[in-house]
Amino acid sequence: MNLPAGGHSSTFSQISHAATASFSEYLSRSAPDLLPGRGSVTGITSNAEHLAPHATTIVAMTYAGGVIMAGDRRATMGNMIASRHIEKVFPADNYSVLGIAGTAGIALDVTRLFQVELEHYEKIEGTLLSLEGKANRLGAMIRSNLPMAMQGLAVIPLFAGFDTDRHMGRLFSYDVTGGRYEELEHHSVGSGSVFARGALKKLWKPNMDEDRAVSVAVESLYDAADDDSATGGPDIVRQLWPVVYAVNSAGAKRIPERVLAAAAEAVIASRAVAGREA
Amino acid sequence: MTQQFYVSPEQLMKDRADFARKGIARGRSVVVLSCSEGIALVAENPSPSLHKIGEIYDRIAFAAVGKYNEFESLRQAGVRYADVRGYSYDREDVTARGLASVYAQSLGAVFTADSKPFEVELAVAEVGLRQTEDHLYRLTFDGSIADEPDYVVMGGEIDAVNETLRSDWDAGQDFAGVIRAAAGALEGHLPDNGGASGQRRLGPEMLEVAVLDRDPMSSRGNRRAFRRLSIAEVTDILGD
Numbered sequence: 001m002n003l004p005a006g007g008h009s010s011t012f013s014q015i016s017h018a019a020t021a022s023f024s025e026y027l028s029r030s031a032p033d034l035l036p037g038r039g040s041v042t043g044i045t046s047n048a049e050h051l052a053p054h055a056t057t058i059v060a061m062t063y064a065g066g067v068i069m070a071g072d073r074r075a076t077m078g079n080m081i082a083s084r085h086i087e088k089v090f091p092a093d094n095y096s097v098l099g100i101a102g103t104a105g106i107a108l109d110v111t112r113l114f115q116v117e118l119e120h121y122e123k124i125e126g127t128l129l130s131l132e133g134k135a136n137r138l139g140a141m142i143r144s145n146l147p148m149a150m151q152g153l154a155v156i157p158l159f160a161g162f163d164t165d166r167h168m169g170r171l172f173s174y175d176v177t178g179g180r181y182e183e184l185e186h187h188s189v190g191s192g193s194v195f196a197r198g199a200l201k202k203l204w205k206p207n208m209d210e211d212r213a214v215s216v217a218v219e220s221l222y223d224a225a226d227d228d229s230a231t232g233g234p235d236i237v238r239q240l241w242p243v244v245y246a247v248n249s250a251g252a253k254r255i256p257e258r259v260l261a262a263a264a265e266a267v268i269a270s271r272a273v274a275g276r277e278a
Numbered sequence: 279m280t281q282q283f284y285v286s287p288e289q290l291m292k293d294r295a296d297f298a299r300k301g302i303a304r305g306r307s308v309v310v311l312s313c314s315e316g317i318a319l320v321a322e323n324p325s326p327s328l329h330k331i332g333e334i335y336d337r338i339a340f341a342a343v344g345k346y347n348e349f350e351s352l353r354q355a356g357v358r359y360a361d362v363r364g365y366s367y368d369r370e371d372v373t374a375r376g377l378a379s380v381y382a383q384s385l386g387a388v389f390t391a392d393s394k395p396f397e398v399e400l401a402v403a404e405v406g407l408r409q410t411e412d413h414l415y416r417l418t419f420d421g422s423i424a425d426e427p428d429y430v431v432m433g434g435e436i437d438a439v440n441e442t443l444r445s446d447w448d449a450g451q452d453f454a455g456v457i458r459a460a461a462g463a464l465e466g467h468l469p470d471n472g473g474a475s476g477q478r479r480l481g482p483e484m485l486e487v488a489v490l491d492r493d494p495m496s497s498r499g500n501r502r503a504f505r506r507l508s509i510a511e512v513t514d515i516l517g518d
Contacts, residue, residue, distance in 0.1 A: 026362075123332070123357045
């Protein structure tokens with residue numbers, strides 16, 4: 001193959017090769033051992049799933065002017081609760097958030113790498129990546145974790161952001177092979193996602209305002225926790241509420257604890273008043 | 279067979295230094311100043327996209343004068359160094375001192391070993407929680423490194439700019455104050471335009487201004503202290 005500027009060994013191709021705006025690409029050349037999931041254990045075909053804590057349910061939905069993402073606070077290891085305080089929804093940059101389900105250790109590393117990746121691009125290029133560009137980069141990172149996923153250490157993210165060109169919130173889901181799928185209205189991942197999704201189908205309405213979207217998110221996680229043992233419900237004793245982020249044209253912001261406490265208590269009160277089984 | 283003439287090491291280094299100095303002196307100046315609200319970086323730069331000032335990390339910024347391609351590659355290398363360090367250790371472990379010493383080593387190695395020294399001068403600034411914790415490092419083409427208090431002036435006529443700042447700069451000033459002082463100092467040394475009377479004015483569109491906020495978490499809810507000021511904001515500050 002002939003490159004326009006004189007083939008692979010030319011100065012031009014060396015320079016263009018070195019000048020990458022991608023942090024993960026740079027790491028894979030200069031310090032590959034720092035990348036998550038690179039230490040894939042060979043020769044083990046058995047399921048390693050029970051060896052490490054698992055993060056569970058994440059829900060996300062669009063509302064008027066943006067997107068909202070919420071995650072419960074539980075991580076499990078087999079039948080044990082590994083953590084009651086874990087946070088699984090993170091701001092990726094100013095205009096996007098991601099939530100993670102699956103093997104917690106790898107997922108947290110992927111999140112950190114993704115955050116640096118976006119910031120690195122912004123600093124090197126002087127401009128933000130497009131929302132689609134961010135979603136594609138995340139897909140590539142999940143794909144590179146495929147060998148670990150085959151051993152049971154899978155990471156499944158949910159990505160949401162505000163598209164500054166189209167002026168709307170958008171959602172993206174992924175599979176273990178890095179496949180990227182745009183979702184409409186709402187979506188959920190993790191062990192309790194089936195139940196959360198059922199709740200979302202009934203509760204989600206077009207053009208909800210932010211407060212309503214927050215309470216729908218909290219209620220759908222409540223339903224997930226009701227039926228899935230790996231999802232944590234609102235914890236009144238320890239005052240633990242889901243982690244919720246809203247992203248709109250002003251950027252990503254974390255919903256304050258007192259708003260979440262009020263939303264969770266309202267859900268619990270309405271269920272208690274109804275006095276029904278579910 | 280060609281004859282190699284003997285050149286003494288002193289002469290060789292002097293020639294290289296003169297060459298680099300000449301290249302840098304042709305450039306327009308950049309000023310980095312510490313103040314009560316943080317650190318302000320002010321450059322005379324007519325281009326809105328080819329920056330002389332850049333963000334390196336949460337609390338660290340970079341400013342340069344000289345050849346664009348050379349300092350741009352150094353800036354990118356600095357961003358990579360900081361991001362790798364912050365990713366493999368922790369964000370707090372990225373310091374201006376570490377970055378400045380890496381820059382000093384690369385500049386020094388290029389100065390002695392490469393066919394041509396870098397024609398650049400760099401400043402690495404780190405904003406602290408208090409003004410006494412601010413760090414300003416100045417790096418020259420031969421890899422010398424200096425920890426400067428208060429402010430750093432680089433580029434063409436540094437003596438004239440330094441002279442003006444010595445009277446105009448004051449540790450208690452806010453961003454608007456030091457940016458006005460810096461813009462005035464940069465204007466002061468400009469050559470008169472083709473005999474026209476009076477000084478040439480440096481309009482906001484001729485200035486590139488960025489700041490490192492001292493406490494970005496409480497003022498903007500962001501850990502990244504670096505903020506570029508738009509032409510409108512600079513116009514407001516300069517007041518004309």
